[in-house]
Amino acid sequence: MHRPQNFPVKDQSNFFHKIGYVFKQPELLQEALTHRSFGYPNNERLEFLGDSALNCAVSALLFKEFPLLPEGNLSRLRANLVNQQALFELASALGLGDLIRLGEGERKSGGHYRPSILANALEAVIGAIYLEGGFIEVENFVNNLYKPLLQDLDLETLGKDPKTMLQEYLQSRRVALPEYTVIATSGEAHRQKFRVECAIAKFNVRAVGEGTSRRRAEQEAAKQAYELIVQY
Amino acid sequence: MHRPQNFPVKDQSNFFHKIGYVFKQPELLQEALTHRSFGYPNNERLEFLGDSALNCAVSALLFKEFPLLPEGNLSRLRANLVNQQALFELASALGLGDLIRLGEGERKSGGHYRPSILANALEAVIGAIYLEGGFIEVENFVNNLYKPLLQDLDLETLGKDPKTMLQEYLQSRRVALPEYTVIATSGEAHRQKFRVECAIAKFNVRAVGEGTSRRRAEQEAAKQAYELIVQY
Numbered sequence: 001m002h003r004p005q006n007f008p009v010k011d012q013s014n015f016f017h018k019i020g021y022v023f024k025q026p027e028l029l030q031e032a033l034t035h036r037s038f039g040y041p042n043n044e045r046l047e048f049l050g051d052s053a054l055n056c057a058v059s060a061l062l063f064k065e066f067p068l069l070p071e072g073n074l075s076r077l078r079a080n081l082v083n084q085q086a087l088f089e090l091a092s093a094l095g096l097g098d099l100i101r102l103g104e105g106e107r108k109s110g111g112h113y114r115p116s117i118l119a120n121a122l123e124a125v126i127g128a129i130y131l132e133g134g135f136i137e138v139e140n141f142v143n144n145l146y147k148p149l150l151q152d153l154d155l156e157t158l159g160k161d162p163k164t165m166l167q168e169y170l171q172s173r174r175v176a177l178p179e180y181t182v183i184a185t186s187g188e189a190h191r192q193k194f195r196v197e198c199a200i201a202k203f204n205v206r207a208v209g210e211g212t213s214r215r216r217a218e219q220e221a222a223k224q225a226y227e228l229i230v231q232y
Numbered sequence: 233m234h235r236p237q238n239f240p241v242k243d244q245s246n247f248f249h250k251i252g253y254v255f256k257q258p259e260l261l262q263e264a265l266t267h268r269s270f271g272y273p274n275n276e277r278l279e280f281l282g283d284s285a286l287n288c289a290v291s292a293l294l295f296k297e298f299p300l301l302p303e304g305n306l307s308r309l310r311a312n313l314v315n316q317q318a319l320f321e322l323a324s325a326l327g328l329g330d331l332i333r334l335g336e337g338e339r340k341s342g343g344h345y346r347p348s349i350l351a352n353a354l355e356a357v358i359g360a361i362y363l364e365g366g367f368i369e370v371e372n373f374v375n376n377l378y379k380p381l382l383q384d385l386d387l388e389t390l391g392k393d394p395k396t397m398l399q400e401y402l403q404s405r406r407v408a409l410p411e412y413t414v415i416a417t418s419g420e421a422h423r424q425k426f427r428v429e430c431a432i433a434k435f436n437v438r439a440v441g442e443g444t445s446r447r448r449a450e451q452e453a454a455k456q457a458y459e460l461i462v463q464y
Contacts, residue, residue, distance in 0.1 A: 044303040059280060063281045
């Protein structure tokens with residue numbers, strides 16, 4: 001027999017503070033933090049609900065944060081933000097590992113730190129917030145959770161180089177592709193420096209990049225041009 | 233050159249009435265109803281947003297409508313409700329085919345009735361509702377959209393037979409499996425009738441099913457027992 005590890009009131013209010021939401025029904029949070037190995041009711045149904053609520057809130061966040069990004073890039077970004085490893089790290093930062101209730105077998109084999117268990121528990125907590133507080137509370141929670149991650153995101157993390165990004169962006173708008181021109185080279189043969197201009201006539205944009213190869217300079221120029229257009 | 237097929241004001245108010253939501257920014261609805269073949273801006277980004285909002289609203293609907301269904305069944309049900317064919321039928325019922333703006337090629341090749349185009353446009357409309365009205369309006373819209381479909385759902389549509397459903401339900405709660413007992417047979421050898429009882433001691437449930445084979449009678453008894461427990 002396993003005995004319920006109850007959620008001490010002090011830990012509860014710490015946790016509520018961390019997540020920025022106060023549960024009116026602590027038993028709902030308890031359910032979200034109960035792995036199926038512990039018994040029934042457990043967090044499997046709440047995980048189902050929370051998984052889709054998380055996806056939706058992250059989609060809305062990305063949609064608003066990246067107003068010019070095509071759908072394919074938004075999907076790729078979202079996948080990076082809601083995969084098991086990302087959720088595991090967020091769940092660990094919230095201290096879910098110490099709060100989750102597990103059956104004895106899982107407990108002894110390190111379940112408190114298993115990525116899948118923690119990631120699922122975080123989704124279940126989101127499901128519980130949705131159920132009790134409505135979607136608006138999910139949006140608040142998810143926005144706070146991901147704010148630091150979004151600040152670190154830049155074009156590189158989209159998994160594409162700037163020239164490709166820029167080209168796809170322009171193609172999706174049926175705008176003529178940029179022209180790259182080497183405007184200067186300097187330095188000796190084995191350590192030359194290139195200056196390349198990226199021009200997009202339609203937007204009246206000219207951006208310059210430097211690099212130790214023509215290719216690198218073009219990428220840098222494309223990045224500058226992309227950022228100019230995004231602010232456009 | 234294609235000319236914009238603008239959305240006549242009369243059609244707009246008809247459509248707003250149908251969807252139960254009045255757009256304050258008709259240009260946002262216009263964008264949701266613009267296929268990429270028509271030009272830019274088109275509905276691809278809104279589709280990204282709407283797809284996840286639809287998923288979330290349908291998940292919540294199922295979660296509340298089927299309080300005893302395990303996660304796996306909820307997922308299966310949701311997949312049936314949000315797949316391309318289901319969305320195509322809903323989009324057709326809303327008359328999206330007549331409203332969507334397509335490039336000339338798509339228009340001539342029957343794009344107005346292509347399942348993928350209509351399904352995606354419905355998702356984009358949901359994305360636009362989310363953006364303008366917030367998630368609460370998505371929940372309203374999706375609940376109205378799916379109400380008739382949910383009324384038709386029964387255990388059969390879950391894609392599992394009642395005995396399996398019942399067994400999974402009990403296993404997830406760690407309750408002893410039901411016992412099936414033939415309590416009567418009648419009729420001649422080649423057209424016998426069976427009466428089977430399904431007993432679940434833990435819930436004090438006894439349900440009876442009849443059928444032309446023992447197997448059929450067991451399935452019927454399981455179905456009755458399941459429905460008793462669900463009301464429990």
